[in-house]
Structures are given as structure tokens and as C-alpha cells.
Amino acid sequence: MTNIWEKRRGVLIALAVLIVLFFASVYIVPEEEQAVVIRTGEPIGVVNTPGGTTNAGLYLKVPFIDSVRRVEKRVLDLEMSDEEVLSNDQQRLLVNAYARFRIFDPVRMVERAGTTEGVRLALEPILNSVLRQELGRRTFQNMLTAERGSALANVRANLDRQARQYGAEVIDVKIKRTDLPDGAPLNSAFRRMESDREREARTIRAQGERDARIIRAEADADSARIYADSFGKDPSFYDFYRAMQSYDTTFSARNGNESSIILSPDNEYLRQFRGQN
Structure with missing residues (x-):
């Protein structure tokens, strides 16, 4: 009787070991993730990467030796809080921007940033710096026109160049809001913009009046010539x-x-x- 229980206990222990080994040997990669297999601290393989040969599913690894680092495959956001930027016309602007990026090289990301949060921490000061430099070359008025698009394109290109060293690519950069700080600077800017518009209006009116005088003078001259030609034939x-x-x-x-x-x-x-x- 004792031998039977010992055999059963041995079988149960063996089954438990097999179950543990099975769960330690397999891992599942969902469609929205990519995985990096690490052995003794070095990446040895990737699963479900963009443009790779493997897809999402069930995979095996060496138990207790290999580890799996999961990396987000979807597009990620990089939020930027309100930052004060000095424009080319010496206007203090409060800019709120964000960028969208994704990881295209998970091995490089794991080696240089560790996690996607590490990528965010690395790119955030770069986004702030590039945005300051680019907006500092333009006036506040230009940021309200189509030139804003070219400025953001330059920001995206510069940020993408820095992001690729972390295995990420920047898809887009957008500005949520560009405001002037509240208080005296804002009121002063409004008064300056109002006076600029009034000066432009006066210039346009003066040019219009000048052109009207020229047109009337030319028309009177043509009229006099036509009358002279016509009446000269029959005085x-x-x-x-x-x-x-x-x-x-x-x-x-x-x-x-x-x-x-x-x-x-x-x-x-x-x-x-x-x-x-």
C-alpha cells in the first residue's frame, strides 16, 4: 500500500514539474505586441515585429534561461505640457504639442531605452528643444498661417532623426494650442496686432486712392483724345x-x-x- 502511494506521489510530482516546465517554456504574443527574447542579458530573437517573418501566436523558449520583453506594437503618444517659447518677434508663447511614434526596432529599443516609457522620457526633452528652435525662427502671426505646417514638418523630421537611435519612428507632430500668456503681455500683443492691422489698412487705402487717381487721369486723357479726334473732323x-x-x-x-x-x-x-x- 505504501509503495502505491509513493508511486502516485512520484507521478504527481512529475506532472507538476512538467506543467511548470511547460508554462515556463511557452509564451503568447498578441497581435498588438511584439516580443524580444533575451538570454543572459542579450537579445537573441524577435517575434511579431513590423516587416518580420513571425506573427502573433504561441512560441517556445528555454525555461528559466530565456526571458521575454514585450514591446507595444501600436502607435504611442508623446504628450508635451504647456511650454513657454519665445517667437522671432519676441512674443512669449504657451505651446501645447504632442507627437505620435511607434517602435519599429524593438531590439534597439530594449538595448538603449529599456521600455517604451524610457523612449518617452528620452524623446520628451528632444521634442521641447526642437520645437523651441523651430518656433523661435518664426513670428506669432506666421504660426497662425499655413507656415505652421512647414514648421511642424521640420520638427517631425528632426525628432524622427533622434528617435531612430532608440528604435522608434515619429509619425506625426501636432500643436494642440498656441496662446499668449495672460496679463499685460497678452494685452500688449493685441494692441500691437491691432495697430499693425490699422497701418496695413491705411497703406492699402492709400494705394487704392493712388491707383484710382491714375486710372481717372488716364481715362480723362483718353476721353479728351477721343473727343479731340472726333470733333476735329467737324469743327x-x-x-x-x-x-x-x-x-x-x-x-x-x-x-x-x-x-x-x-x-x-x-x-x-x-x-x-x-x-x-
């Missing part, structure tokens, strides 16, 4: 036409003021009115 008709214009102006003004004018029938002024050349 008597031109004399008649000018006389009719004078009559219309004189008598219309008099009628409008409810007054009268008395002229002798043989007055020279009424020569054309009498039909005499």
Missing part, C-alpha cells in the same frame, strides 16, 4: 455740341433755383440756339 458740329452742353447746364441750374435769366434775342450766347453758325 462746326463740335461748336454746336459744346453750345448745347452750355445751354443745358445754364438753364437747368437756373430752373433748379427757381430763378430766371434775361437775354437779348440777338445775344451772341444764343447764336447756336438761333441756328446760326
